[in-house]
Amino acid sequence: MPYVSEKNLGRLSLYRRLLNRLQAEGIRNIYSHELARMAGGTAAQVRRDLMAVGSLGSPKRGYSVRELIESIGIFLDAPHGEGAAIVGVGNLGRAIMAYFAGRRPRLSIVAAFDSDPSKVNRVIHGCRCYPVEDIERVVREEGVNVAIITVPAREAQATAETLVRAGVRGLLNFAPVPLRVGPDVYVEDIDMTMALEKVAYFARRGGAVEEITK
Amino acid sequence: MPYVSEKNLGRLSLYRRLLNRLQAEGIRNIYSHELARMAGGTAAQVRRDLMAVGSLGSPKRGYSVRELIESIGIFLDAPHGEGAAIVGVGNLGRAIMAYFAGRRPRLSIVAAFDSDPSKVNRVIHGCRCYPVEDIERVVREEGVNVAIITVPAREAQATAETLVRAGVRGLLNFAPVPLRVGPDVYVEDIDMTMALEKVAYFARRGGAVEEITK
């Protein structure tokens, strides 16, 4: 399987969503420059990205929407679907659970954890909430490989360590602190404060600096 | 004022947060390699980033924590503070309002908008909720320059256009669609689906690919 960079991968995820919309509209074929316009990139970049997943375009008809969705799926998705855990069922945690609920059958949140006894054992957005003491047991039992961290900053590092100990190898971190984990664990940070400060800064400076996928 | 890239700027935002914590602990000076370890980067990179804001380190004592916080602030913050608007007061919108509520005096959410009449005119997390019809009026009156978009995907583009018409020059977009705006408007996308798919992919591939600020 070929190597793709993080940026490539992000764009593939975006392309798939756009392609799904096109398919729903009954569109069967698409040229690289059309997809580029929708995604906010260049045609050459789209072609390069698609090459990475083994694209099969033709100069006459461009790419088959159906085939692209399929090959991106083979590339991106786990063969038999994947279940994620979420730790921290506060405002943000619940919003994220609602966001992902019933959206992607191949990548869904299958277990939630919180230290607050009043939240434990309830079912929130269709997902059972366990006490944090059960992280290791449930993660192992469910074979969970990725987790979302939405706990307060001061608990984030300990939470990450518990998850990694239980076998998690990918973390999506919403806590505004860098996590220290081993090199075999992939961490993606979503730092909303940083994002808003960036927006405010560049808005003052007069916009520009086209951002495609970041 | 010197130019900094988006990545530079993001790291500055992170450094400031780390420095604030150090200051609270009574630490007065710090070396580049110490800050680098906390932020997950290299000492050389930290020095380069700090140079951009006019750092004044000394080989003997490193950098003054107080001075760094001050010069990053001068660089990052609007001179007289800045108010942001948020459009879409659903689960995610409310969570984000809670997240930013009372946290940063220099960058706070001052107005919320929703099309649902049952939400309009209520005060949510200390912030008044207006009908979307009032966006142009309120944004102009409050001098709002940046906005957060948490509306459903199909409404995102129209929302962005309304905001830009009202004078907004920076958008933080949580809707999973690329926004088409003029080159004088800065857009930062936070795409949670893409983020989770990336984590799942690289977790399967066996982690690695150190991410510092993304």
Added chain:
DNA sequence: TAGATTGTTAATCGATTAACAATC
């Protein structure tokens, strides 16, 4: 065929990393 698009290679660009003299 003619013409637009594809796959692929070469040139460009920008950011990170390495190196090192200047400094306290």
Added chain:
DNA sequence: TAGATTGTTAATCGATTAACAATC
């Protein structure tokens, strides 16, 4: 002074962009 750290320049790296022959 000796030694670690700083500011700054040069080398490296990787990704994007431009170019173009091959294709339908």
